Amino acid sequence: VLQGERKLIKQHSEMLGITEVSVCLIVFLLIAQFLKLQWRCSRLPPGPTPLPIIGNLLLLDFKLHRDNLVKLTNIYGNIYTVWMGETPIVILNGFQAVKDGVVSHSEEISGRPLSPFYRDMMGNKGIFLTSGHTWKQQRRFVMTFLRSLALGKRTLEHRIQEEARHMVEVFASHKGKLFDPHIHMIHAIANVICSVSFGHRFSSEDDSFNRLIKAISSVVYFNATTWGRLYDVFPWVMHYLPGPHQKVFAYNDFMHNLVRNEIRSHEERWKADDPQDFIDLYLDQIAKTKDDPTSTFNEDNMVQSVVDLLVGGTETTTTSLCWALLYMLQYPDIQEKVQKELETVLEPSQLIYYEDRNKLPYTNAVIHETLRYSNITAVGTFRQCVKDTAVLGVPIEKNTIVLPNLHSVVFDSEHWETPGKFNPNHFLDSDGNFVNNEAFFPFSAGHRVCLGEQMAKTELFIFFVTLLRAFTFQLPEGVKEANMDYILGVILQPHPYKLHAIPR
DSSP states (O other): OHHHHHHHHHHHHHHHHHHHHHHHHHHHHHHHHHHHHHHHHTTSOOOSOOBTTTBTTTTTTTSOOHHHHHHHHHHHOSEEEEEETTEEEEEEOHHHHHHIIIIITTTTTOBOOOOHHHHHHHOSOSSTTOOHHHHHHHHHHHHHHHHHTTSSSSOHHHHHHHHHHHHHHHHHHTTTOOBOOHHHHHHHHHHHHHHHHHSSOOOTTOHHHHHHHHHHHHHHHHTTSHHHHHHHHSHHHHTTSOSHHHHHHHHHHHHHHHHHHHHHHHHHHOOTTSOOSHHHHHHHHHHHTTTOTTOOOSHHHHHHHHHHHHHHHHHHHHHHHHHHHHHHHHOHHHHHHHHHHHHHHSOTTOOOOGGGGGGOHHHHHHHHHHHHHHOTTTTOOOEEOSSOEEETTEEEOTTOEEEEOHHHHHTOTTTOSSTTSOOGGGGBOTTSOBOOOTTOOTTOOGGGSOTTHHHHHHHHHHHHHHHHHHEEEEOOTTOOSOOOOEEOSSSOEEOOOOBEEEEO
């Protein structure tokens, strides 16, 4: 018995010894990690102290919410560092800091960091998620193409006018009864992108077109979901596990296959001297640069560039137009002022052109205030330093991820009289003339400014004016106020809503 007890005591002591060693090892690793973090923190702008492994995730409630970022400026100033896990991110807040970062040091902070999700989905191809030589070549080509849309018989404005006419017909078919306008608006705006990319539009009943709409929405919003965050933390595991992320990858494959099929169709009838759309021009560019060893013009980059145009140009403009109509429901007096201006300036059957904005200062102000107040990109998109730099004198090392907080610019109280209110007067002088504001950054600025800015502004103006001239929009009977809250995601959407479109 005594020998058995001694044996048990020995085993217990050995277990305690192993446990003590394990605890000591864990404590040592945590201390080492903490000291490593402190050393890394000393090379970055100040910010909240990160914890080992999780960084500031608890403090930030596991997301970069714009309100939380603004609160931290009261403690750390307009340039500070937060840690998303083990990744430090330098936040730029307020007009001066953001302008100095994205405009004055645009070249130095022109990189685009790739999250594991987007890396596995899109790779280093196309426009939006590339950096360096590939990005510069693709960006220059796309900018040239977008400028060319103002030329020729099938200009961008003519394509938008065609879709606006279809939208009015669909809205009118509801005969003043309650309906959700979102699906009709996204069909119209997606068809503009399809028209300039493929040279043709789709019927709203087309199965491939409707699947494309679902695919675009799925790709845009997935990364902001819990599953999206899990994928970015554990990509080596999630890539092989079942879940909603696999459906997103399937949607992404569908988009790429649809574009490749369009390319095959274009190749059969392609004429270098008569380009009709983006694919035609890209095929011509591939032919011109086939002997250039530095060229990045190939089918993979063409496919991803078209997908970038579809994804980037559909959800953002649709969401902005959804907010615009929601504001008209919430502020009927503003809607009435817009309609009176349209009646005074425009002929009843006159086609709407973007240059008409110069004769419609109040309407133009309402559209700009919609873009400012809705601020659909929330805090903006990540950038990465491609070389050592400094923002407002604060040094930032090469490869550091930087987040210019666009919300802090378009809501900067030093540049906007009533930043927390929807107020078209932000863009009007005392005589009612339209005036821009240097802190109007909804499309960002610098080298990484949204390539589709001009296209989006043209679409939003023509669609908005066409709809306001054709209909008066009203809330459902018995509803006194619209739901002005947003759905948090990569893009800030309004909650689904229904309206009455009363023909005028």
